[in-house]
Amino acid sequence: xxxxxxxxxxxxxxxxxxxxxxxxxxxxxxxxxxxxxxxxxxxxxxxxxxxxxxxxxxxxxxxxxxxxxxxxxxxxxxxxxxxxxxxxxxxxxxxxxxxxxxxxxxxxxxxxxxxxxxxxxxxxxxxxxxxxxxxxxxxxxxxxxxxxxxxxxxxxxxxxxxxxxxxxxxxxxxxxxxxxxxxxxxxxxxxxxxxxxxxxxxxxxxxxxxxxxxxxxxxxxxxxxxxxxxxxxxxxxxxxxxxxxxxxxxxxxxxxxxxxxxxxxxxxxxxxxxxxxxxxxxxxxxxxx
Amino acid sequence: xxxxxxxxxxxxxxxxxxxxxxxxxxxxxxxxxxxxxxxxxxxxxxxxxxxxxxxxxxxxxxxxxxxxxxxxxxxxxxxxxxxxxxxxxxxxxxxxxxxxxxxxxxxxxxxxxxxxxxxxxxxxxxxxxxxxxxxxxxxxxxxxxxxxxxxxxxxxxxxxxxxxx
Numbered sequence: 075x076x077x078x079x080x081x082x083x084x085x086x087x088x089x090x091x092x093x094x095x096x097x098x099x100x101x102x103x104x105x106x107x108x109x110x111x112x113x114x115x116x117x118x119x120x121x122x123x124x125x126x127x128x129x130x131x132x133x134x135x136x137x138x139x140x141x142x143x144x145x146x147x148x149x150x151x152x153x154x155x156x157x158x159x160x161x162x163x164x165x166x167x168x169x170x171x172x173x174x175x176x177x178x179x180x181x182x183x184x185x186x187x188x189x190x191x192x193x194x195x196x197x198x199x200x201x202x203x204x205x206x207x208x209x210x211x212x213x214x215x216x217x218x219x220x221x222x223x224x225x226x227x228x229x230x231x232x233x234x235x236x237x238x239x240x241x242x243x244x245x246x247x248x249x250x251x252x253x254x255x256x257x258x259x260x261x262x263x264x265x266x267x268x269x270x271x272x273x274x275x276x277x278x279x280x281x282x283x284x285x286x287x288x289x290x291x292x293x294x295x296x297x298x299x300x301x302x303x304x305x306x307x308x309x310x311x312x313x314x315x316x317x318x319x320x321x322x323x324x325x326x327x328x329x330x331x332x333x334x335x336x337x338x339x340x341x342x343x344x345x346x347x348x349x350x351x352x353x354x355x356x357x358x359x360x361x362x363x
Numbered sequence: 364x365x366x367x368x369x370x371x372x373x374x375x376x377x378x379x380x381x382x383x384x385x386x387x388x389x390x391x392x393x394x395x396x397x398x399x400x401x402x403x404x405x406x407x408x409x410x411x412x413x414x415x416x417x418x419x420x421x422x423x424x425x426x427x428x429x430x431x432x433x434x435x436x437x438x439x440x441x442x443x444x445x446x447x448x449x450x451x452x453x454x455x456x457x458x459x460x461x462x463x464x465x466x467x468x469x470x471x472x473x474x475x476x477x478x479x480x481x482x483x484x485x486x487x488x489x490x491x492x493x494x495x496x497x498x499x500x501x502x503x504x505x506x507x508x509x510x511x512x513x514x515x516x517x518x519x520x521x522x523x524x525x526x527x528x
Contacts, residue, residue, distance in 0.1 A: 105527075106527075124493070124498075126456070126491055126493075126498065128456075128458060128489065128491055129447075129525070130420060130424070130443075130444055130447060130460070130523070130525070131443050131444075131447060131525075132443075132447055132450065133447050133450045133451050133454065133456060133458070134450075135454045135456060135493075153443055154524050154525075154526070155524060155525045155526070156505040156506075156525035156526055156527060158489055158501050158503060160491055160498055160499045160501065162493075162498045162499060167498060167499040169499060169501050171501075171503070171527070173525075173526045173527050175526065176524075186473060186475070186477050186478065188474065188475035188477070189475075198398070201398070201473075201474030201475055202474075203471075203473040203474060203477075203478065205478075205510065205522070207439075211439045211443070212524060213508060213510070213522050213524050215508055215524075215526070239396070239470070239471075240470055240471070240480060240482065240508055241480070241508065241510075241522075242471060242480060242510075244396075244397060244471070244473060244474060246398060246474060
Protein backbone atom coordinates (compact mmCIF):
# COMPACT_ATOMS: atom_id res chain seq x y z
CA UNK A 75 0.00 0.00 0.00
CA UNK A 76 2.72 2.46 0.93
CA UNK A 77 4.48 1.93 -2.38
CA UNK A 78 1.30 2.59 -4.31
CA UNK A 79 0.46 5.72 -2.39
CA UNK A 80 3.83 7.30 -2.96
CA UNK A 81 3.20 7.17 -6.71
CA UNK A 82 -0.03 9.13 -6.47
CA UNK A 83 -0.21 12.92 -6.85
CA UNK A 84 -0.56 14.73 -3.56
CA UNK A 85 -4.02 16.08 -4.37
CA UNK A 86 -5.24 12.66 -5.27
CA UNK A 87 -3.84 11.25 -2.08
CA UNK A 88 -5.73 13.87 -0.11
CA UNK A 89 -8.91 13.20 -2.06
CA UNK A 90 -8.64 9.50 -1.54
CA UNK A 91 -7.93 9.61 2.17
CA UNK A 92 -9.79 12.71 3.28
CA UNK A 93 -13.35 11.81 2.54
CA UNK A 94 -14.32 8.23 2.81
CA UNK A 95 -17.77 7.74 1.41
CA UNK A 96 -18.18 4.05 1.19
CA UNK A 97 -21.13 2.18 2.57
CA UNK A 98 -18.67 -0.64 3.07
CA UNK A 99 -15.73 0.47 5.19
CA UNK A 100 -13.36 -1.74 3.22
CA UNK A 101 -13.90 0.38 0.10
CA UNK A 102 -12.24 3.78 0.33
CA UNK A 103 -13.45 6.46 -2.07
CA UNK A 104 -13.20 10.21 -2.38
CA UNK A 105 -16.48 12.00 -1.80
CA UNK A 106 -16.05 13.75 -5.11
CA UNK A 107 -13.52 14.48 -7.82
CA UNK A 108 -13.51 17.13 -10.51
CA UNK A 109 -14.32 16.02 -14.03
CA UNK A 110 -11.21 14.77 -15.80
CA UNK A 111 -9.21 14.29 -12.60
CA UNK A 112 -7.36 11.08 -11.75
CA UNK A 113 -9.03 8.76 -9.29
CA UNK A 114 -7.78 6.19 -6.83
CA UNK A 115 -10.07 3.59 -5.32
CA UNK A 116 -8.64 1.68 -2.40
CA UNK A 117 -9.98 -1.42 -0.81
CA UNK A 118 -9.04 -3.78 1.94
CA UNK A 119 -9.22 -7.50 1.51
CA UNK A 120 -7.61 -10.12 -0.64
CA UNK A 121 -8.04 -12.16 -3.79
CA UNK A 122 -9.21 -11.37 -7.30
CA UNK A 123 -12.01 -8.89 -7.80
CA UNK A 124 -13.77 -6.87 -10.45
CA UNK A 125 -14.27 -3.18 -9.90
CA UNK A 126 -17.22 -1.42 -11.51
CA UNK A 127 -17.71 2.32 -11.62
CA UNK A 128 -21.23 2.83 -12.89
CA UNK A 129 -23.46 5.77 -13.71
CA UNK A 130 -25.69 6.84 -16.57
CA UNK A 131 -22.99 9.25 -17.69
CA UNK A 132 -20.12 6.74 -17.84
CA UNK A 133 -19.18 3.21 -16.92
CA UNK A 134 -15.80 1.65 -16.14
CA UNK A 135 -14.80 -1.92 -15.35
CA UNK A 136 -11.44 -3.10 -14.12
CA UNK A 137 -10.04 -6.40 -12.90
CA UNK A 138 -8.20 -5.67 -9.66
CA UNK A 139 -6.50 -7.46 -6.86
CA UNK A 140 -8.48 -6.80 -3.75
CA UNK A 141 -6.35 -5.00 -1.24
CA UNK A 142 -4.60 -2.89 -3.87
CA UNK A 143 -5.51 0.58 -5.00
CA UNK A 144 -7.06 0.89 -8.44
CA UNK A 145 -5.76 3.97 -10.17
CA UNK A 146 -7.69 5.67 -12.95
CA UNK A 147 -5.60 8.29 -14.73
CA UNK A 148 -6.77 11.80 -15.58
CA UNK A 149 -9.58 11.99 -18.16
CA UNK A 150 -10.84 8.51 -17.29
CA UNK A 151 -13.96 10.02 -15.74
CA UNK A 152 -15.02 13.28 -17.28
CA UNK A 153 -18.81 13.27 -17.27
CA UNK A 154 -20.27 14.82 -14.15
CA UNK A 155 -22.58 12.55 -12.25
CA UNK A 156 -23.18 10.33 -9.27
CA UNK A 157 -21.26 7.07 -9.62
CA UNK A 158 -21.76 3.76 -7.87
CA UNK A 159 -18.68 1.67 -7.18
CA UNK A 160 -18.99 -2.07 -6.85
CA UNK A 161 -16.10 -4.31 -5.91
CA UNK A 162 -17.28 -7.78 -6.82
CA UNK A 163 -15.63 -10.92 -5.52
CA UNK A 164 -16.74 -14.49 -5.34
CA UNK A 165 -17.52 -13.93 -1.67
CA UNK A 166 -19.78 -10.96 -2.37
CA UNK A 167 -19.79 -7.31 -3.37
CA UNK A 168 -18.69 -4.15 -1.62
CA UNK A 169 -20.32 -0.92 -2.75
CA UNK A 170 -19.79 2.79 -2.42
CA UNK A 171 -20.42 5.99 -4.31
CA UNK A 172 -18.85 9.29 -5.20
CA UNK A 173 -19.54 12.29 -7.42
CA UNK A 174 -17.75 13.63 -10.43
CA UNK A 175 -18.30 17.36 -10.30
CA UNK A 176 -18.12 19.73 -13.26
CA UNK A 177 -14.91 21.63 -13.79
CA UNK A 178 -15.18 25.17 -12.47
CA UNK A 179 -13.70 26.57 -15.69
CA UNK A 180 -16.43 27.58 -18.16
CA UNK A 181 -15.81 26.54 -21.73
CA UNK A 182 -19.11 26.69 -23.59
CA UNK A 183 -22.28 28.70 -23.31
CA UNK A 184 -25.69 27.76 -24.54
CA UNK A 185 -27.21 31.16 -25.15
CA UNK A 186 -30.89 31.38 -25.96
CA UNK A 187 -31.76 34.88 -27.17
CA UNK A 188 -35.19 35.90 -28.35
CA UNK A 189 -36.57 37.27 -30.55
CA UNK A 190 -34.17 37.70 -33.46
CA UNK A 191 -36.25 40.60 -34.77
CA UNK A 192 -38.52 43.03 -32.99
CA UNK A 193 -39.81 46.60 -33.18
CA UNK A 194 -37.91 49.42 -31.50
CA UNK A 195 -38.97 50.68 -28.10
CA UNK A 196 -40.36 47.48 -26.61
CA UNK A 197 -39.85 47.26 -22.86
CA UNK A 198 -38.43 43.88 -21.82
CA UNK A 199 -38.81 42.86 -25.43
CA UNK A 200 -35.47 41.03 -25.61
CA UNK A 201 -34.71 38.07 -23.42
CA UNK A 202 -31.66 35.94 -22.99
CA UNK A 203 -31.01 32.79 -21.02
CA UNK A 204 -27.63 31.16 -20.75
CA UNK A 205 -26.50 27.75 -19.55
CA UNK A 206 -22.81 27.40 -18.66
CA UNK A 207 -20.84 24.25 -19.48
CA UNK A 208 -17.29 23.07 -18.86
CA UNK A 209 -14.94 21.61 -21.46
CA UNK A 210 -16.56 18.19 -21.08
CA UNK A 211 -20.07 19.48 -21.66
CA UNK A 212 -20.99 19.31 -17.97
CA UNK A 213 -23.41 21.92 -16.69
CA UNK A 214 -21.51 24.04 -14.16
CA UNK A 215 -23.98 24.15 -11.30
CA UNK A 216 -21.80 26.16 -8.91
CA UNK A 217 -22.68 29.89 -8.85
CA UNK A 218 -20.80 31.57 -11.69
CA UNK A 219 -20.76 35.26 -12.66
CA UNK A 220 -22.42 36.04 -16.00
CA UNK A 221 -22.81 39.32 -17.83
CA UNK A 222 -25.22 40.21 -20.60
CA UNK A 223 -24.68 43.18 -22.89
CA UNK A 224 -26.90 44.58 -25.61
CA UNK A 225 -25.18 47.14 -27.82
CA UNK A 226 -26.71 49.15 -30.64
CA UNK A 227 -24.97 50.52 -33.74
CA UNK A 228 -24.95 53.95 -32.12
CA UNK A 229 -22.84 52.60 -29.26
CA UNK A 230 -25.52 52.63 -26.59
CA UNK A 231 -25.39 49.58 -24.34
CA UNK A 232 -27.51 47.89 -21.72
CA UNK A 233 -25.70 45.63 -19.28
CA UNK A 234 -26.78 43.13 -16.69
CA UNK A 235 -24.42 41.34 -14.29
CA UNK A 236 -25.77 38.20 -12.67
CA UNK A 237 -24.71 34.98 -11.00
CA UNK A 238 -25.90 31.65 -12.28
CA UNK A 239 -28.31 29.55 -10.29
CA UNK A 240 -28.05 25.80 -10.90
CA UNK A 241 -26.11 26.45 -14.09
CA UNK A 242 -28.18 29.16 -15.72
CA UNK A 243 -28.94 32.85 -15.69
CA UNK A 244 -31.41 34.96 -17.59
CA UNK A 245 -32.15 38.58 -18.31
CA UNK A 246 -34.58 40.84 -20.10
CA UNK A 247 -33.69 44.02 -21.93
CA UNK A 248 -35.53 46.76 -23.78
CA UNK A 249 -35.25 47.19 -27.50
CA UNK A 250 -33.76 50.59 -28.16
CA UNK A 251 -35.27 53.55 -29.95
CA UNK A 252 -32.96 53.18 -32.94
CA UNK A 253 -33.51 50.68 -35.70
CA UNK A 254 -30.64 48.48 -36.84
CA UNK A 255 -28.73 45.42 -35.77
CA UNK A 256 -27.80 45.06 -32.11
CA UNK A 257 -25.29 42.66 -30.64
CA UNK A 258 -26.52 40.67 -27.68
CA UNK A 259 -23.59 39.10 -25.87
CA UNK A 260 -23.46 36.69 -22.93
CA UNK A 261 -20.09 36.48 -21.21
CA UNK A 262 -18.74 34.13 -18.56
CA UNK A 263 -15.09 34.78 -17.83
CA UNK A 264 -13.36 34.76 -21.21
CA UNK A 265 -16.10 32.77 -22.87
CA UNK A 266 -18.63 34.70 -24.91
CA UNK A 267 -21.59 33.92 -27.08
CA UNK A 268 -23.10 36.49 -29.41
CA UNK A 269 -26.47 36.84 -31.06
CA UNK A 270 -27.69 39.48 -33.48
CA UNK A 271 -30.99 41.13 -32.70
CA UNK A 272 -32.54 43.10 -35.53
CA UNK A 273 -34.57 46.04 -34.33
CA UNK A 274 -37.01 47.33 -36.88
CA UNK A 275 -39.18 50.45 -36.85
CA UNK A 276 -42.42 50.17 -34.99
CA UNK A 277 -45.88 51.00 -36.26
CA UNK A 278 -46.48 54.47 -37.71
CA UNK A 279 -46.84 57.01 -34.95
CA UNK A 280 -48.80 59.69 -36.77
CA UNK A 281 -50.16 59.94 -40.27
CA UNK A 282 -50.68 63.21 -42.06
CA UNK A 283 -52.02 63.53 -45.57
CA UNK A 284 -52.04 66.49 -47.96
CA UNK A 285 -54.07 66.96 -51.13
CA UNK A 286 -53.76 68.76 -54.42
CA UNK A 287 -56.34 69.06 -57.15
CA UNK A 288 -55.28 67.44 -60.40
CA UNK A 289 -58.09 67.92 -62.94
CA UNK A 290 -61.03 65.69 -62.03
CA UNK A 291 -58.90 63.87 -59.52
CA UNK A 292 -57.42 64.62 -56.17
CA UNK A 293 -53.75 63.88 -55.64
CA UNK A 294 -53.18 62.68 -52.08
CA UNK A 295 -49.78 62.36 -50.49
CA UNK A 296 -48.69 61.56 -46.95
CA UNK A 297 -45.89 63.21 -45.08
CA UNK A 298 -42.92 60.86 -44.50
CA UNK A 299 -44.28 58.11 -42.24
CA UNK A 300 -42.27 57.46 -39.10
CA UNK A 301 -42.63 55.47 -35.91
CA UNK A 302 -42.83 57.13 -32.51
CA UNK A 303 -39.02 57.07 -32.19
CA UNK A 304 -38.54 58.85 -35.50
CA UNK A 305 -37.45 55.82 -37.49
CA UNK A 306 -38.72 55.63 -41.04
CA UNK A 307 -41.40 52.98 -41.39
CA UNK A 308 -40.26 50.40 -44.00
CA UNK A 309 -41.22 50.79 -47.63
CA UNK A 310 -44.04 48.46 -48.52
CA UNK A 311 -46.00 49.19 -45.37
CA UNK A 312 -49.60 49.57 -46.47
CA UNK A 313 -51.38 52.87 -46.05
CA UNK A 314 -55.09 52.83 -46.70
CA UNK A 315 -56.87 55.86 -48.14
CA UNK A 316 -60.64 55.85 -47.95
CA UNK A 317 -63.00 58.18 -49.79
CA UNK A 318 -66.47 58.43 -48.31
CA UNK A 319 -69.23 60.24 -50.14
CA UNK A 320 -73.03 60.28 -50.10
CA UNK A 321 -74.10 56.95 -51.48
CA UNK A 322 -70.70 55.31 -51.63
CA UNK A 323 -67.21 54.58 -50.45
CA UNK A 324 -63.98 53.62 -52.18
CA UNK A 325 -60.77 52.40 -50.66
CA UNK A 326 -57.23 52.23 -52.00
CA UNK A 327 -54.30 50.44 -50.36
CA UNK A 328 -51.00 52.11 -51.16
CA UNK A 329 -47.56 50.78 -50.22
CA UNK A 330 -45.09 53.25 -48.79
CA UNK A 331 -42.38 54.17 -51.23
CA UNK A 332 -39.46 56.18 -49.92
CA UNK A 333 -41.38 56.86 -46.71
CA UNK A 334 -44.35 58.36 -48.56
CA UNK A 335 -47.65 57.04 -49.86
CA UNK A 336 -49.30 58.80 -52.80
CA UNK A 337 -52.43 58.13 -54.79
CA UNK A 338 -54.80 59.89 -57.18
CA UNK A 339 -58.50 59.38 -56.58
CA UNK A 340 -61.60 60.70 -58.38
CA UNK A 341 -63.49 63.27 -56.43
CA UNK A 342 -67.17 62.77 -55.74
CA UNK A 343 -69.46 65.50 -54.55
CA UNK A 344 -69.34 65.83 -50.78
CA UNK A 345 -66.44 63.37 -50.45
CA UNK A 346 -64.14 63.13 -47.44
CA UNK A 347 -60.78 61.35 -47.54
CA UNK A 348 -59.23 59.62 -44.58
CA UNK A 349 -55.93 57.82 -44.18
CA UNK A 350 -54.91 54.92 -41.91
CA UNK A 351 -52.14 52.39 -41.48
CA UNK A 352 -52.66 49.45 -39.20
CA UNK A 353 -54.36 50.80 -36.11
CA UNK A 354 -53.17 54.36 -36.66
CA UNK A 355 -55.63 56.86 -38.07
CA UNK A 356 -54.50 60.03 -39.82
CA UNK A 357 -56.21 63.24 -40.69
CA UNK A 358 -59.27 63.75 -42.88
CA UNK A 359 -59.52 65.96 -45.94
CA UNK A 360 -62.64 67.24 -47.61
CA UNK A 361 -62.84 66.94 -51.38
CA UNK A 362 -64.08 69.89 -53.44
CA UNK A 363 -66.42 69.55 -56.34
CA UNK B 364 -42.87 35.46 -12.44
CA UNK B 365 -44.65 32.38 -11.43
CA UNK B 366 -44.96 31.87 -7.72
CA UNK B 367 -47.19 28.92 -7.52
CA UNK B 368 -47.16 27.71 -3.98
CA UNK B 369 -49.00 24.52 -4.56
CA UNK B 370 -47.12 21.34 -4.03
CA UNK B 371 -48.63 18.69 -6.11
CA UNK B 372 -48.21 15.12 -5.06
CA UNK B 373 -49.22 12.63 -7.63
CA UNK B 374 -48.89 9.04 -8.44
CA UNK B 375 -48.10 9.15 -12.07
CA UNK B 376 -49.52 6.57 -14.34
CA UNK B 377 -47.28 6.41 -17.36
CA UNK B 378 -47.89 4.53 -20.52
CA UNK B 379 -49.75 1.32 -20.07
CA UNK B 380 -46.75 -0.51 -21.48
CA UNK B 381 -44.78 0.26 -18.35
CA UNK B 382 -44.59 -3.08 -16.62
CA UNK B 383 -42.52 -2.26 -13.56
CA UNK B 384 -43.92 -0.68 -10.41
CA UNK B 385 -44.79 2.97 -10.75
CA UNK B 386 -42.49 5.39 -8.98
CA UNK B 387 -43.89 7.77 -6.39
CA UNK B 388 -43.79 11.27 -7.81
CA UNK B 389 -43.95 14.54 -5.95
CA UNK B 390 -43.80 17.81 -7.86
CA UNK B 391 -43.17 21.31 -6.56
CA UNK B 392 -43.68 24.44 -8.65
CA UNK B 393 -43.17 27.01 -5.90
CA UNK B 394 -39.58 27.87 -6.83
CA UNK B 395 -39.93 28.44 -10.57
CA UNK B 396 -37.92 31.42 -11.77
CA UNK B 397 -38.53 33.29 -14.98
CA UNK B 398 -40.98 35.86 -16.30
CA UNK B 399 -43.20 33.40 -18.07
CA UNK B 400 -46.04 31.59 -16.34
CA UNK B 401 -45.88 27.85 -16.49
CA UNK B 402 -49.23 26.72 -17.84
CA UNK B 403 -50.89 23.57 -16.56
CA UNK B 404 -50.59 21.88 -19.93
CA UNK B 405 -46.89 22.64 -20.05
CA UNK B 406 -46.37 21.34 -16.52
CA UNK B 407 -48.12 18.11 -17.33
CA UNK B 408 -46.26 17.63 -20.59
CA UNK B 409 -42.87 18.37 -19.02
CA UNK B 410 -43.43 15.98 -16.12
CA UNK B 411 -44.69 13.30 -18.44
CA UNK B 412 -41.71 13.75 -20.77
CA UNK B 413 -39.24 13.65 -17.91
CA UNK B 414 -40.70 10.57 -16.22
CA UNK B 415 -40.91 8.85 -19.59
CA UNK B 416 -37.21 9.59 -20.03
CA UNK B 417 -36.44 7.47 -16.97
CA UNK B 418 -38.43 4.64 -18.42
CA UNK B 419 -36.59 4.94 -21.73
CA UNK B 420 -33.23 5.23 -20.04
CA UNK B 421 -33.91 2.12 -18.00
CA UNK B 422 -34.90 0.11 -21.06
CA UNK B 423 -32.00 1.42 -23.13
CA UNK B 424 -29.41 0.59 -20.46
CA UNK B 425 -30.89 -2.81 -19.75
CA UNK B 426 -30.97 -3.77 -23.42
CA UNK B 427 -27.89 -1.76 -24.46
CA UNK B 428 -29.93 -0.15 -27.20
CA UNK B 429 -29.16 3.44 -28.08
CA UNK B 430 -32.21 3.85 -30.32
CA UNK B 431 -34.57 3.69 -27.33
CA UNK B 432 -33.11 6.98 -26.11
CA UNK B 433 -34.13 8.91 -29.20
CA UNK B 434 -37.74 9.49 -28.23
CA UNK B 435 -36.97 11.25 -24.94
CA UNK B 436 -33.39 12.51 -25.11
CA UNK B 437 -31.73 15.04 -27.33
CA UNK B 438 -28.38 16.80 -27.65
CA UNK B 439 -25.68 16.29 -25.05
CA UNK B 440 -27.84 14.16 -22.75
CA UNK B 441 -28.61 11.74 -25.54
CA UNK B 442 -24.98 11.63 -26.69
CA UNK B 443 -23.60 10.97 -23.21
CA UNK B 444 -26.08 8.22 -22.46
CA UNK B 445 -25.45 6.68 -25.88
CA UNK B 446 -21.69 6.68 -25.19
CA UNK B 447 -22.28 4.94 -21.86
CA UNK B 448 -24.42 2.30 -23.52
CA UNK B 449 -21.62 1.79 -26.04
CA UNK B 450 -19.15 1.32 -23.16
CA UNK B 451 -21.50 -1.10 -21.44
CA UNK B 452 -21.86 -3.18 -24.57
CA UNK B 453 -18.08 -3.33 -25.03
CA UNK B 454 -17.59 -4.40 -21.43
CA UNK B 455 -20.41 -6.96 -21.48
CA UNK B 456 -22.34 -5.04 -18.86
CA UNK B 457 -26.02 -4.25 -18.59
CA UNK B 458 -27.50 -1.97 -15.97
CA UNK B 459 -31.05 -1.74 -14.71
CA UNK B 460 -32.26 1.57 -13.33
CA UNK B 461 -35.50 1.13 -11.42
CA UNK B 462 -36.76 4.48 -10.20
CA UNK B 463 -38.72 4.27 -6.96
CA UNK B 464 -39.39 7.91 -6.13
CA UNK B 465 -39.03 11.33 -7.72
CA UNK B 466 -39.17 14.60 -5.79
CA UNK B 467 -39.25 17.06 -8.66
CA UNK B 468 -38.81 20.78 -8.21
CA UNK B 469 -39.23 23.05 -11.20
CA UNK B 470 -36.68 25.85 -10.89
CA UNK B 471 -36.68 27.71 -14.22
CA UNK B 472 -38.86 28.35 -17.22
CA UNK B 473 -37.02 30.42 -19.78
CA UNK B 474 -38.53 33.68 -21.03
CA UNK B 475 -39.50 32.43 -24.47
CA UNK B 476 -40.52 29.02 -23.24
CA UNK B 477 -37.67 27.17 -24.88
CA UNK B 478 -36.26 25.46 -21.79
CA UNK B 479 -37.37 24.16 -18.43
CA UNK B 480 -34.91 23.34 -15.67
CA UNK B 481 -35.82 21.06 -12.81
CA UNK B 482 -34.13 19.37 -9.90
CA UNK B 483 -35.14 15.86 -9.02
CA UNK B 484 -34.22 14.07 -5.83
CA UNK B 485 -34.43 10.56 -7.14
CA UNK B 486 -34.47 7.26 -5.35
CA UNK B 487 -33.72 4.27 -7.51
CA UNK B 488 -32.22 0.82 -7.51
CA UNK B 489 -29.26 0.19 -9.75
CA UNK B 490 -28.58 -3.37 -10.71
CA UNK B 491 -25.38 -4.27 -12.52
CA UNK B 492 -25.35 -7.38 -14.69
CA UNK B 493 -22.07 -8.66 -16.13
CA UNK B 494 -22.33 -11.12 -19.03
CA UNK B 495 -25.81 -12.04 -17.95
CA UNK B 496 -24.91 -12.56 -14.32
CA UNK B 497 -26.24 -10.15 -11.67
CA UNK B 498 -23.36 -8.56 -9.80
CA UNK B 499 -25.11 -6.37 -7.29
CA UNK B 500 -28.17 -4.21 -6.73
CA UNK B 501 -27.54 -0.89 -5.02
CA UNK B 502 -30.18 1.50 -3.66
CA UNK B 503 -29.26 5.03 -4.74
CA UNK B 504 -30.37 8.51 -3.75
CA UNK B 505 -29.13 11.28 -6.00
CA UNK B 506 -30.01 14.78 -7.11
CA UNK B 507 -30.49 15.16 -10.84
CA UNK B 508 -30.33 18.53 -12.56
CA UNK B 509 -32.35 18.30 -15.74
CA UNK B 510 -32.92 20.70 -18.63
CA UNK B 511 -35.84 19.99 -20.91
CA UNK B 512 -36.39 21.58 -24.30
CA UNK B 513 -39.41 21.42 -26.57
CA UNK B 514 -38.91 19.16 -29.52
CA UNK B 515 -41.60 18.42 -32.07
CA UNK B 516 -44.63 17.80 -29.88
CA UNK B 517 -43.01 16.91 -26.58
CA UNK B 518 -40.45 17.96 -24.02
CA UNK B 519 -37.15 16.13 -24.29
CA UNK B 520 -34.22 15.90 -21.92
CA UNK B 521 -31.22 17.93 -23.11
CA UNK B 522 -29.18 17.94 -19.91
CA UNK B 523 -29.30 15.27 -17.21
CA UNK B 524 -26.63 15.41 -14.57
CA UNK B 525 -26.50 13.92 -11.11
CA UNK B 526 -24.72 14.59 -7.88
CA UNK B 527 -25.18 13.60 -4.25
CA UNK B 528 -28.17 14.97 -2.43
